[in-house]
Amino acid sequence: MTTNNQYWDESSEAISRSDLEALQLDRLKLTLQHASLSHFYKKKFSEEGVDISSIKSVRDIRKLPFTTKQDLRDEYPYGFLCVPKERLVRLHVSSGTTGQATAIFYTRADLETWADLLARCMYMAGARPGDTFQNLTGYGLFTGGLGFHYGAERLGMLTIPAGAGNSKRQIQLMKDFSTNVIHIIPSYALLLMPIMSEMGIDPRRDLKLRIACVGAEPYSEEVRRRIEDFYGIRVYNSYGLSEMNGPGVAFECPHQSGMHIWEDAYLVEVIHPKTLEPVPDGEYGELVLTTLKREGMPVIRYRTKDLTRIIPGECECGRVHKRLDRMQGRSDDMFILKGVNIFPVQVEQVLMNIPEVGNNYVIVLRQENNIDNMIVRVEVNDKIFVEDMRQLQRIQKKITHDLKGELLVTPQVELVEPNSLPRAEGKAVRLIDERKF
Amino acid sequence: MTTNNQYWDESSEAISRSDLEALQLDRLKLTLQHASLSHFYKKKFSEEGVDISSIKSVRDIRKLPFTTKQDLRDEYPYGFLCVPKERLVRLHVSSGTTGQATAIFYTRADLETWADLLARCMYMAGARPGDTFQNLTGYGLFTGGLGFHYGAERLGMLTIPAGAGNSKRQIQLMKDFSTNVIHIIPSYALLLMPIMSEMGIDPRRDLKLRIACVGAEPYSEEVRRRIEDFYGIRVYNSYGLSEMNGPGVAFECPHQSGMHIWEDAYLVEVIHPKTLEPVPDGEYGELVLTTLKREGMPVIRYRTKDLTRIIPGECECGRVHKRLDRMQGRSDDMFILKGVNIFPVQVEQVLMNIPEVGNNYVIVLRQENNIDNMIVRVEVNDKIFVEDMRQLQRIQKKITHDLKGELLVTPQVELVEPNSLPRAEGKAVRLIDERKF
Ligand SMILES: [Zn+2]
Ligand SMILES: [Zn+2]
Numbered sequence: 001m002t003t004n005n006q007y008w009d010e011s012s013e014a015i016s017r018s019d020l021e022a023l024q025l026d027r028l029k030l031t032l033q034h035a036s037l038s039h040f041y042k043k044k045f046s047e048e049g050v051d052i053s054s055i056k057s058v059r060d061i062r063k064l065p066f067t068t069k070q071d072l073r074d075e076y077p078y079g080f081l082c083v084p085k086e087r088l089v090r091l092h093v094s095s096g097t098t099g100q101a102t103a104i105f106y107t108r109a110d111l112e113t114w115a116d117l118l119a120r121c122m123y124m125a126g127a128r129p130g131d132t133f134q135n136l137t138g139y140g141l142f143t144g145g146l147g148f149h150y151g152a153e154r155l156g157m158l159t160i161p162a163g164a165g166n167s168k169r170q171i172q173l174m175k176d177f178s179t180n181v182i183h184i185i186p187s188y189a190l191l192l193m194p195i196m197s198e199m200g201i202d203p204r205r206d207l208k209l210r211i212a213c214v215g216a217e218p219y220s221e222e223v224r225r226r227i228e229d230f231y232g233i234r235v236y237n238s239y240g241l242s243e244m245n246g247p248g249v250a251f252e253c254p255h256q257s258g259m260h261i262w263e264d265a266y267l268v269e270v271i272h273p274k275t276l277e278p279v280p281d282g283e284y285g286e287l288v289l290t291t292l293k294r295e296g297m298p299v300i301r302y303r304t305k306d307l308t309r310i311i312p313g314e315c316e317c318g319r320v321h322k323r324l325d326r327m328q329g330r331s332d333d334m335f336i337l338k339g340v341n342i343f344p345v346q347v348e349q350v351l352m353n354i355p356e357v358g359n360n361y362v363i364v365l366r367q368e369n370n371i372d373n374m375i376v377r378v379e380v381n382d383k384i385f386v387e388d389m390r391q392l393q394r395i396q397k398k399i400t401h402d403l404k405g406e407l408l409v410t411p412q413v414e415l416v417e418p419n420s421l422p423r424a425e426g427k428a429v430r431l432i433d434e435r436k437f
Numbered sequence: 438m439t440t441n442n443q444y445w446d447e448s449s450e451a452i453s454r455s456d457l458e459a460l461q462l463d464r465l466k467l468t469l470q471h472a473s474l475s476h477f478y479k480k481k482f483s484e485e486g487v488d489i490s491s492i493k494s495v496r497d498i499r500k501l502p503f504t505t506k507q508d509l510r511d512e513y514p515y516g517f518l519c520v521p522k523e524r525l526v527r528l529h530v531s532s533g534t535t536g537q538a539t540a541i542f543y544t545r546a547d548l549e550t551w552a553d554l555l556a557r558c559m560y561m562a563g564a565r566p567g568d569t570f571q572n573l574t575g576y577g578l579f580t581g582g583l584g585f586h587y588g589a590e591r592l593g594m595l596t597i598p599a600g601a602g603n604s605k606r607q608i609q610l611m612k613d614f615s616t617n618v619i620h621i622i623p624s625y626a627l628l629l630m631p632i633m634s635e636m637g638i639d640p641r642r643d644l645k646l647r648i649a650c651v652g653a654e655p656y657s658e659e660v661r662r663r664i665e666d667f668y669g670i671r672v673y674n675s676y677g678l679s680e681m682n683g684p685g686v687a688f689e690c691p692h693q694s695g696m697h698i699w700e701d702a703y704l705v706e707v708i709h710p711k712t713l714e715p716v717p718d719g720e721y722g723e724l725v726l727t728t729l730k731r732e733g734m735p736v737i738r739y740r741t742k743d744l745t746r747i748i749p750g751e752c753e754c755g756r757v758h759k760r761l762d763r764m765q766g767r768s769d770d771m772f773i774l775k776g777v778n779i780f781p782v783q784v785e786q787v788l789m790n791i792p793e794v795g796n797n798y799v800i801v802l803r804q805e806n807n808i809d810n811m812i813v814r815v816e817v818n819d820k821i822f823v824e825d826m827r828q829l830q831r832i833q834k835k836i837t838h839d840l841k842g843e844l845l846v847t848p849q850v851e852l853v854e855p856n857s858l859p860r861a862e863g864k865a866v867r868l869i870d871e872r873k874f
Contacts, residue, residue: 077613086567088595091614095606103613111590130523139576139583140600146576153548158525163577169532176514177528177540 008123008155009116012264017320020263024058027292028267032064035298040071040079061267061290062278066301072102072243080297081105088296092143094242104143104242105296111150113293114245117262118151121251122181124260125211125236129156131180132208134173136188138164143246148183148213151248157181164188167195175201178208186219187428189227189235190359194382194419204232213238215247217427218329218345222352226359239324243302244289250324258311258323265293268322269301270310281310284328305330335365335433337372338409344430347376350402356384356395360421365433372435374411376403382418445560445592446553449701454757457700461495464729465704469501472735477508477516498704498727499715503738509539509680517734518542525733529580531679541580541679542733548587550730551682554699555588558688559618561697562648562673566593568617569645571610573625575601580683585620585650588685594618601625604632612638615645623656624865626664626672627796631819631856641669650675652684654864655766655782659789663796676761680739681726687761695748695760702730705759706738707747718747721765742767772802772870774809775846781867784813787839793821793832797858802870809872811848813840819855 007013015023032052035041044050048065055063072080081088090106106114127133133152139145139161152159160177162170171192173179189212196203203209209231214224215238224235239259240247249266250259261268267290270279279285287304291297307328315323329343336342344363351357358379366373378399384391392415399413422429444450452460469489472478481487485502492500509517518525527543543551564570570589576582576598589596597614599607608629610616626649633640640646646668651661652675661672676696677684686703687696698705704727707716716722724741728734744767748760766780773779781800788794795816803810815836821828829852836850859866 085595086593089590089593091569091595091597093597093610101609101613105595108590108593132528138600140598146598153526153545156523156526156545158522158528158542160528160530161577161583163575172538173530176538 008120012262013120013124013319013321015264015320020320021058023264024267024292025055027264028058028061028290029055031290031292031294031298032300034082034295035300037082038080038297040067040075041298041300058267061269061301064301066276066288066303067299068303069102069243069305073100076101077103080299082298083107083296092242092246093141102243104245106245107296109295110245110297113265114147114248115150115154117245117248117265118147119155120262121236121238121248122148122151122155122157122211122213124251124253125213125234126254127152127155127157127181127211131157131210132160132177133157133181133183134160134162134170134177134179136162136164136170136182136184143240143242144183144215147240147246147248152181152183167192168199171196171199171201174207174209180208181211181213182209183213185217185427186214186223186227187217187424189214189231190223191423193230193359203230207231209233211236213251215239218327218333218343220345220349220352221326222349223359226352237326239306239327241304241306243299243304244291245294249289253315253317253319255316257315258325260315260317260319260321261324263321266290267292268310268324270308271303273307279309281322282312284309284325287324305332333431335431337365337374337407340407340409342374342407342409346406347403348430350406351376351378351399354395354399354402356380357399358382358418360419360423360428362421362429363431365431365435367435374409375414376411377414377416377421379418379421380415384418386417445557449699450557450561450756450758452701452757457757458495460701461704461729462492464701465495465498465727466492468727468729468731468735469737471519471732472737474519475517475734477504477512478735478737495704498706498738501738503713503725503740504736505740506539506680506742510537513538514540517736519735520544520733529679529683530578539680541682543682544733546732547682547734550702551584551685552587552591554682554685554702555584556592557699558673558675558685559585559588559592559594559648559650561688561690562650562671563691564589564592564594564618564648568594568647569597569614570594570618570620571597571599571607571614571616573599573601573607573619573621580677580679581620581652584677584683584685589618589620604629605636608633608636608638611644611646617645618648618650619646620650622654622864623651623660623664624654624861626651626668627660628860630667630796640667644668646670648673650688652676655764655770655780657782657786657789658763659786660796663789674763676743676764678741678743680736680741681728682731686726690752690754690756692753694752695762697752697754697756697758698761700758703727704729705747705761707745708740710744716746718759719749721746721762724761742769770868772868774802774811774844777844777846779811779844779846783843784840785867787843788813788815788836791832791836791839793817794836795819795855797856797860797865799858799866800868802868802872804872811846812851813848814851814853814858816855816858817852821855823854 087107088105089108092104093101095101137145212235236252239250250261252259269288270285273286287306289302290300309325311323358381361378364375396413404410524544525542526545529541530538532538574582649672664672673689676687687698689696706725707722710723724743726739727737744765746762795818798815801812833850841847
């Protein structure tokens with residue numbers, strides 16, 4: 001499949017814009033015909049009077065109705081299915097935090113497509129057959145685990161299905177098998193740092209790590225820089241969601257200037273979350289995706305709730321696939337404090353830019369005397385002498401000042417000792433909202 | 438691949454004994470040549486003066502040296518490897534309870550062989566393409582999880598990678614997706630029973646379960662019968678170990694009279710654990726296995742420590758592949774009490790034959806005044822009225838009597854209320870040895 005050293009799939013990656021759009025149109029039409037076999041789209045298309053034959057260009061997708069998470073919930077389990085159940089070989093379920101589960105189905109061809117997209121992502125970042133890949137995320141129903149696992153095997157890496165947790169063994173495996181590529185969530189990459197130091201392991205000296213694939217939770221550029229510095233690696237951002245297979249939707253190239261979204265497999269739109277109208281490239285809005293190569297379960301104009309923008313201009317790598325900017329968070333993650341919209345990742349950006357700040361923090365929202373307060377509890381780094389009150393006051397003042405500058409509200413900043421905040425081996429809990437509504 | 442309704446792989450399953458032995462001899466010779474490329478066997482064969490050309494029949498395997506778990510530990514990580522590292526795509530590691538890890542490597546061809554063997558096992562038990570398969574075991578480095586997962590997808594079942602734990606969701610998934618085939622460890626199958634009852638789910642009425650694939654821990658025929666009765670299914674015993682890929686080494690056919698070991702892939706011997714000489718079919722001894730189709734890492738005459746026997750005679754299903762009896766336990770599991778050798782599974786056999794006994798128990802060994810005592814703590818079932826002292830005394834007496842008859846030592850039996858003993862969502866802890874040695 002590899003015809004030169006740059007591309008995993010040259011025909012898809014080195015395609016011209018016009019060829020890509022022609023391909024998209026063909027696949028969109030097929031997708032719509034196929035989707036109309038499902039209970040949900042059959043009904044939806046008929047109710048909304050959708051005429052597939054009126055789709056003459058990819059821009060005509062705007063004539064089609066949106067699909068939401070709630071639709072997926074309402075149609076659980078089989079309402080989106082477009083093939084006989086006998087043709088399915090995989091099912092992922094997300095239970096969601098809000099009750100009713102959603103189900104995602106895969107045919108054998110879907111698993112092939114998905115694995116191939118992930119191989120393409122990692123190959124683009126520099127992973128090669130013969131590398132050792134260690135998967136430090138959970139397996140099971142979470143699509144990130146099996147998604148990267150299949151992609152790594154397809155690429156031809158020696159794949160270690162380490163799973164989540166068991167930190168000392170993780171580090172030992174990296175050492176014993178000269179792991180080159182890892183898949184890890186950012187908060188776990190931070191958590192491993194002090195454990196490596198305790199074990200006397202200097203990753204730059206003792207390990208062969210080159211590449212980290214990182215996704216699954218919003219995190220800031222500053223945390224990326226900290227991870228890259230500590231491990232001596234390049235960290236590549238990954239974007240995906242189970243409704244679109246899982247990871248493998250968009251990934252960074254070596255220029256690390258946004259995530260190329262694989263437009264041969266997904267049709268991308270960014271809309272204004274209120275007006276639902278498209279916003280121009282460069283402007284932030286809600287990401288909307290349509291599957292172009294899904295057999296078991298096509299999804300049309302899916303409102304991801306993820307807030308991002310298309311980065312305008314061309315990438316130096318030459319790929320025409322548009323680039324998504326770092327996710328600002330999900331519209332669900334945003335909280336409102338004293339009338340101001342705030343994303344937790346904004347707090348992180350500020351904190352991680354301050355060298356005296358350690359790797360862990362938590363935001364607590366609390367109502368006192370009918371006034372909402374934001375408490376930001378921050379670990380200082382292990383070079384700070386915690387008995388030096390004057391220094392601590394100076395750091396506290398600096399953090400408060402910088403946060404106010406970014407958020408326009410004044411938080412109450414509490415400094416705590418290094419490694420004293422609770423740590424999760426899974427996704428980090430960054431926000432605790434104790435307010436009553 | 439399926440040419441009729443009975444076999445997944447007719448050429449391997451419906452083979453005659455003489456063709457099978459000819460195939461084994463060919464593969465054994467290839468395996469030995471290939472193995473001698475590894476650091477370990479190169480040295481071993483040279484030290485022991487092994488002459489591969491002297492192997493004229495499969496019985497000549499007795500001229501070859503054994504391989505032990507300790508050899509795998511000593512040669513960690515790459516001493517058994519027979520191919521360039523670049524050809525590997527998977528690695529499983531078992532940390533073992535006793536320190537130094539062991540590593541098992543797989544090429545792409547090895548993963549194919551392994552998945553195909555598991556598909557063959559499940560197909561033999563009655564699983565068919567289009568069935569829904571729910572994998573209730575952990576994934577990651579444990580070979581049971583990914584092993585069955587790949588086998589189920591290869592067979593063409595809709596595979597739900599549910600993973601371990603999360604019991605209510607497991608049951609909900611079984612219901613929502615009409616799960617037909619499950620892979621589960623026996624103690625978890627017992628643990629789910631009261632939870633189903635709490636949820637108001639009667640598996641015979643509300644679920645579509647037909648087949649459970651069960652392995653990974655020793656358990657008794659009586660527990661199988663309890664699981665079959667409660668769920669209204671057939672339970673098939675599975676045998677495997679990571680040194681031989683993982684599961685898929687031996688599996689029961691619908692006659693449930695021993696596990697057919699796939700002799701086209703594994704050469705089987707049963708030896709006396711002290712003399713190391715072969716024992717005749719029908720006699721118990723230690724199972725010794727040689728891989729015949731392994732590319733990345735052949736293993737010759739591996740001493741599994743598992744105690745079993747070859748069941749003599751022919752199976753009614755017509756397959757010539759020999760049948761292994763239920764594992765009596767690992768030689769490691771055996772404990773000695775007052776000079777008597779006891780396997781925990783012997784205790785289980787006695788307990789589960791007594792209808793008043795519930796589904797959970799634990800054996801505690803304790804030294805008091807220099808005397809070893811065995812305390813057997815047993816849950817009564819939920820039909821027993823726990824205030825009825827006379828009835829409880831009668832049950833206690835009965836258990837003590839039956840255990841003494843089987844074990845020849847008198848245990849101290851303590852009855853406890855249903856669902857009051859600690860439960861693990863992973864492997865059950867059945868033995869607590871508090872003695873000092
Ligand atoms: Zn690029
Ligand atoms: Zn049989």
